[in-house]
Structures are given as structure tokens and as C-alpha cells.
Amino acid sequence: MTKLRLDGVVKRFGANTVCDGIDLEVEAGQMVCLIGASGAGKSTLLRCINLLEPIEEGAIWLDGEDISIPGLDPQPVRTRIGMVFQSFNLFPHMTAAENVMLAPRRVHGQSRDELMPKVEELFRRFGLGDRLHHYPDQLSGGQQQRVAIVRALAMRPEVMLFDEVTSALDPQLVGEVLDVLRVLKEEGMTMVLATHEMGFAREAADKVCFLKDGRIVEEGPPSQIFGAPEREETRAFLARTLK
Amino acid sequence: MTKTVSLAALALALSAGSALAEAHAACAEGLTLEDGTLTIATGNPAYYPWVMDDTPESGEGFEAAVAYAIAAEMGFEAENVTWVRSSFDEAIQPGAKNFDFNLQQYSITPEREEIVDFSVPYYTAPMAVLLAPGVESEATMEALQGLKWGAVGSTTAVPMLTDVIQPEQDLLLYGDNADVNAAMGAGQIDAALFDLPTAMFLSAVMIEGSTVLGQFAAEGEGDQFGLLFEDGNELKACADAAIAALEESGELAAIEAEWLQSATGIPLIE
Amino acid sequence: MTEARTRGPLPRTRRQIYEDRLRRRSLLIAGGSTALVFGALFLLIPLAPGWEKVQRVFFNGEVFARTLPGLLEAFVLDVAIFAWSVPMIAVLGLLVALARDVSNPALYPLRIFATVFTDVFRGVPVVLTVYLIGFGIPGLGLPRPWNSPYIWGTVALVLTYSAYVAEIFRSGIESVHASQRAAAQSLGLRDKDVMRYVILPQAIRRVVPAQMNMLIALQKDVALLSFIGPVEIFRQAGVYKSLMANFTPYVGAALIFLAVTVPATRYADYLLAKQRRQRS
Numbered sequence A: 001m002t003k004l005r006l007d008g009v010v011k012r013f014g015a016n017t018v019c020d021g022i023d024l025e026v027e028a029g030q031m032v033c034l035i036g037a038s039g040a041g042k043s044t045l046l047r048c049i050n051l052l053e054p055i056e057e058g059a060i061w062l063d064g065e066d067i068s069i070p071g072l073d074p075q076p077v078r079t080r081i082g083m084v085f086q087s088f089n090l091f092p093h094m095t096a097a098e099n100v101m102l103a104p105r106r107v108h109g110q111s112r113d114e115l116m117p118k119v120e121e122l123f124r125r126f127g128l129g130d131r132l133h134h135y136p137d138q139l140s141g142g143q144q145q146r147v148a149i150v151r152a153l154a155m156r157p158e159v160m161l162f163d164e165v166t167s168a169l170d171p172q173l174v175g176e177v178l179d180v181l182r183v184l185k186e187e188g189m190t191m192v193l194a195t196h197e198m199g200f201a202r203e204a205a206d207k208v209c210f211l212k213d214g215r216i217v218e219e220g221p222p223s224q225i226f227g228a229p230e231r232e233e234t235r236a237f238l239a240r241t242l243k
Numbered sequence B: 001m002t003k004t005v006s007l008a009a010l011a012l013a014l015s016a017g018s019a020l021a022e023a024h025a026a027c028a029e030g031l032t033l034e035d036g037t038l039t040i041a042t043g044n045p046a047y048y049p050w051v052m053d054d055t056p057e058s059g060e061g062f063e064a065a066v067a068y069a070i071a072a073e074m075g076f077e078a079e080n081v082t083w084v085r086s087s088f089d090e091a092i093q094p095g096a097k098n099f100d101f102n103l104q105q106y107s108i109t110p111e112r113e114e115i116v117d118f119s120v121p122y123y124t125a126p127m128a129v130l131l132a133p134g135v136e137s138e139a140t141m142e143a144l145q146g147l148k149w150g151a152v153g154s155t156t157a158v159p160m161l162t163d164v165i166q167p168e169q170d171l172l173l174y175g176d177n178a179d180v181n182a183a184m185g186a187g188q189i190d191a192a193l194f195d196l197p198t199a200m201f202l203s204a205v206m207i208e209g210s211t212v213l214g215q216f217a218a219e220g221e222g223d224q225f226g227l228l229f230e231d232g233n234e235l236k237a238c239a240d241a242a243i244a245a246l247e248e249s250g251e252l253a254a255i256e257a258e259w260l261q262s263a264t265g266i267p268l269i270e
Numbered sequence C: 001m002t003e004a005r006t007r008g009p010l011p012r013t014r015r016q017i018y019e020d021r022l023r024r025r026s027l028l029i030a031g032g033s034t035a036l037v038f039g040a041l042f043l044l045i046p047l048a049p050g051w052e053k054v055q056r057v058f059f060n061g062e063v064f065a066r067t068l069p070g071l072l073e074a075f076v077l078d079v080a081i082f083a084w085s086v087p088m089i090a091v092l093g094l095l096v097a098l099a100r101d102v103s104n105p106a107l108y109p110l111r112i113f114a115t116v117f118t119d120v121f122r123g124v125p126v127v128l129t130v131y132l133i134g135f136g137i138p139g140l141g142l143p144r145p146w147n148s149p150y151i152w153g154t155v156a157l158v159l160t161y162s163a164y165v166a167e168i169f170r171s172g173i174e175s176v177h178a179s180q181r182a183a184a185q186s187l188g189l190r191d192k193d194v195m196r197y198v199i200l201p202q203a204i205r206r207v208v209p210a211q212m213n214m215l216i217a218l219q220k221d222v223a224l225l226s227f228i229g230p231v232e233i234f235r236q237a238g239v240y241k242s243l244m245a246n247f248t249p250y251v252g253a254a255l256i257f258l259a260v261t262v263p264a265t266r267y268a269d270y271l272l273a274k275q276r277r278q279r280s
């Protein structure tokens, strides 16, 4: 079943076309990895899917429903699509638990007491058991990013978008965040990742898309993209990054 | 001192103009800022009926006329009188003064006298109650206490209000007559306390519809106006003699009659 | 390392010796020059020919003692006006700051109004606003007690200070990084919740030191209400000055202001320094 579909999505910033006719299909439970040089348009594409940026042309479908109709209220859609950012973007004035509970309380009207057991359970599962009442600046980068993931998960989204979630981490902390992604995949979460972790993409992705200048130049299973890329640009990019 | 005064009075009574001027010129000799010139300060602006049209040089208005009369007594021709302007603060701040004496309804008080010197009084003004337009009251202490009061903060009306009238509601104080006028126009005060000539002027000319309710007895609560000198200025003796002479001759009373409205008909407040 | 410690203090390095010497020297210079300047002031000023008179008129102990109780009593009014103005300024300032950023086209007039509001009230000297509102609005014919100078003087202060405070709030709102807004939106929060729970708490915290400085300025500007009648400390000092022909009451009033504003200023500086440390 197709969970998410992009049809010829075009996004421009002024005269700069950042997404130039992107077609993409994501099946339910799939992990799709977007790779490509910095500036290729990966982040922008994710922001468009989450309706943080309006698109110029094309359409985005979630469960067969067009969510990119101009004028559509983006808020209900955003509750169904979670997003995690490269720079964590935790709210610095709230504890980890408060960060996680904010949206369920304000959007779903759930109470703190009702939420707390679930939050504790999520924290435990991702190795954050004793960090509930810490403020973001009292947490390591890896812990902050895991809290950010928990925060997005607390809204029970159907799709999760990850934008280079390990790029801001020290190398020894990258593993703990990638482990979380593996767990989510096992649980059947539909995910779209922009990533520079080629090893992880090769091992865990169901589909890899190589972006260049706002277009998907080549897509396929990781064995194809990393083992036998068809396009010259893909080969050149991989040669540069894997060196 | 008494001798000088009576001598001066005698001189005034006996001598003709030029002889008189010479006699008094001696008393101011070398004591003025500039030899042969008398420099007098007044307010900025100077108000009716004290100075007409803010031009003291014309000699019109009570204080302007008094100033020229005193100058003449002291031996200065009108053309040898120079006017400067000063605020109250400038008059009392330490340091060299740019005037020989300063007159702008300065009330003589013992506290002020510690810092500056005053001449003998040239006028005794009773305090008077000015009622805002549309306000009615009675000239009794009890009725006055129930009013909402205002006054100019730098005048002796303030201690008179706080110590004698003791209104029930808090006082509102202002920087000058114009602001009292504005407060009356805004309906913020019922009454204000002024010296009688100022109150009569405000009611007649500036604040349409306002009335002078009554005056307080001049002696005791009255305000005595004196010329203000820098502390220790020896010219004071000469000016005192001149004022005494003007009083003796009836000239001061004549000036008062000419420039200040008769206060008869304004009821006394007990 | 442990060994060295058990044997006693480590020998000081060459650099430590050098820096200690530098520090001693600059302390010596600072102390010496301060003592010199203040010593000169204390010794030389009384030698000036007019000093005795200045002392009698500005620093008169007897006048000071006689007027201080009255000044303190009048200062209570300053504090009261300040105290009831601050919450109104905070609320109105925040509303104006928010109104300047509304995107809803139906509320566009509000946005224009907020912009004009801040331009006008920041552009007019406070004392003029106090005069115009304090005498002008009651002059329209309001009955007592609604024409009170306390009310309209307060309104003038609140309007003026709200304009400044709104701009500071706005700079605080703008200083919160766009990624915070994006993160909050991505969670499905409504715009008003994004502002209320994510942006504003951070923005307000950031501008606390700047707002402290506004409070200090406000405490001083309360004295401007004396122009329209209220007998607060500045007017009371003026009354004493006139009656006694002595400026000492002004010095007394200044000292009372300083007793409040200097600690407040130090505290604001401390908050600013703390914030700078936290951010770096």
C-alpha cells in the first residue's frame, strides 16, 4: 500500500528551483533514504512533505489524500507526519518530558497524568529512563536527538521524516541514534530520511534515492545504488563520499 | 538705620529732584554691578498686573512702576536702569548674580532669608481663593476644607494650604499659573490659592468663568513681597531707605492704587 | 601528578609569575589613580571660593534632615504609581508586540495601529504626552473621579512605556531562531500555541535585562506626573526648595532615587552578564 506519494513536486525560492519535479513513492512500513550532496534539496523536500514549505507545482498524497491543496489547513496533516531535525530543535526552556508532552497536551488535549506513563515508557525504551526532568542543555547530543525523536513519536505519527539526524553528533554518539531508527523500522514505521550515513542506508533502507540539483537522478534498492549504480552522477557522488 | 530712613524721608520732603538724586547716588555709589547703572531682574515671563505686556522697560505694571520709583530714589535715571530676566532657581543659586536686585513677587520668609537677603516689603498681598468655573462654595473654613485644591508649587500658598486650610483631599501642585488654569479647565481642581492681585487677574483675564471667593486677612497670613538681593549685598540698605521714603511720601500707595485693582468688595475669610 | 600534589604546591610556572606581576601592577595603578582623583576632589572643591555658599545651598545638613521625612513620604506615591503602571505596561507592551506581527489579513488594521502606536509614543517626549493626556482628555468633560491626573498621568506613562517595551519584546521574539518555530509547527501545534508555549517564553526570558532598564527609566519618569498636579517626590522637593530657598531637598530626592535605581541597575547588569555567559 502506498503511504506517501509525490507527483512532480516543484519548490522554488525566488528564481532558485530547489525541487525540480520530484516523483516519489513510499510504501507503508518502508524506510526510504535520500542521499546527495549538500544543497541538493533533501531538507527542502522533507519540509515540503511536512507542509512547512508550500510547493509551487505537483502534488503530495498521504494515504491517497492530496495534502498539498493550496489553502488547506496544514495543522491536522502535521500531526500525522513527524519530523526530526539535524539540530534537534528541542525547546530549551522545557524539560525533556515537557518537550515530549507539549504537543499531545495542546493538540490532543491529553492530560499530564494520562501522558506521563507513556512518556516514561518511551524514554525507557530509548535508553533515556533517568533523563525525564533534565533540560536540553543538561543532555548530550545523542540524548537530545533521542528526546527529539520521542517528542515526534508521542504524537503517534503515521510517517516520520528525519533530516540528517546524526550529522550534528560526535561520531561515538551516532550509533545510539541509528539504533533507534532500526527499532522504529522493526516496528513498521514509515520513514523518509535524508542522510549522509551511507553504511546505514545500505544496511537498513528499503529504497535509496540519489538527489542532485533538485531532481532524483537515480533510485532503487540499496544493493543497486551502492552496488551497481546506473548513472554516472551517482557513481561520482558515491566515489567522493565513500573515499 | 532708623536715622538713614528718617534722613531719606527728610531729604525727600525737602529737596528738589537733582539735589535728591545726588544725595542718594552716594548711597548706591560703587555698590552696583556696573557703576552708574542699576540692573534689575524680573520673571520670565513677567505677568500682569505686575508687569504689563511682559515689558518692564515701559514702567507699566505695579512692580515695573515700583522698580523705577525705587531706582529714582536711589539716584538712577530711568535710562540707567537695565532689566534682566531670571527664574527663582537662578535667583537663589550660589555664585555671582547678574542683577543688583530681583523683584517678582518674592515672599519674605525666614528660611529664604538664610540664603538670600530681602529688602523691607514693598507690598503686602493677602492670600485669595480662586474658584474654578462652575464651582460654588462659601467663604468659610469648613466649606473650603471640602474642596479639591490646587496651587503653584513654588509659592507660599502651599504652606498656607497645608498648615492653615488643611483640605480633606490631597493637594495638587503645579509649575505655573498656566498649568493651574489647565487643571481648572480639566475639572481636576475646585479652587486654587494665590496672592490677591494674581487671583483677581486670573479670574478677570485668564480663566473665564472663575471667581475670587474671598481673601484672607492681610496681616499674619499675608504675603510680604520684598526685593531679593544676593546674601550680604550692601546695596540692600540703600534700597530699604528708598522703599521707606516711597512709603512715607505716599508714592507707593499711589502706584498700588494705579496698578492693582481695589480689593474692596472681596469678602474676608475668617 | 598525585605525587607532586602530596609533595606540596607545584612550583609556579614562568607565565604565572609574569601574570601575577602584571595583576599586582594594574591593581596598584588603579588604586593609586582612584585615590588621587577622589582625594583631589575632596581637598580641592572646598578650597573653591564659592564652596561655603554651595555647601549651604546644596548640601545643607539641617535642611536635609528636616525635609527627608517629607520626601520619603512623597516617594511612596512614586513607588505606587510605578507599581500599578508596570503590570499594565507589560500586558499592553506584549499585546502591541504581538499585534505588530499578525499575519491574518482581517487583523491588518490592528497591525497598522500597533505600528503607528509605537512610532508616535516613542517619538514624543514623555513630558509632552503627560501634559497632553493629563490635561487634554479630562478637558473633554469627564466627571470626577474619572478626570483624575493620577489616572491620566498613569495612562500617559503606560502608553509611552508600552511602546518601548513592545519593541523590546519584538526584538526578543525575532531573536528566537526560526528552527524553534519549525519544530513546534512540525508537531502540529497551532500558531497561537507555537507563540504562547514555544516562542514567547524564550523571547521574554531573553529580554528581561533590557526590560529591567526600562523599569529603571520608568521609575525616574514617574516624577514627570508632578507637572499635572500629583505631589510626588520631585514636586515635594520643589516646594521645599522654594520655601527654604535651598536646593538641598533636590539632593535628598536624588539620593532617594539612587537608593532604588543603583541596586536595580546593578541587578540588570548582573542579569545581562549572566545571560552572556550562558549563551557563549
Ligand SMILES: Nc1ncnc2c1ncn2[C@@H]1O[C@H](COP(=O)(O)OP(=O)(O)O)[C@@H](O)[C@H]1O
Pocket (backbone or CB within 6 Å): A013, A016, A018, A036, A037, A038, A039, A040, A041, A042, A043, A044, A045, A194
Ligand atoms: N528558506 C530558504 N530560502 C531560500 N533558499 C533556501 C531556503 N532553504 C533552502 N534554500 C536553498 O535551497 C537549496 C537546497 O537546500 P537544502 O534543501 O537545505 O539542501 P540539502 O538539505 O540537500 O543540503 C540550497 O541552495 C539552499 O540555499
Ligand SMILES: [Mg+2]
Pocket (backbone or CB within 6 Å): A042, A043, A044, A163, A164, A194
Ligand atoms: Mg539539509
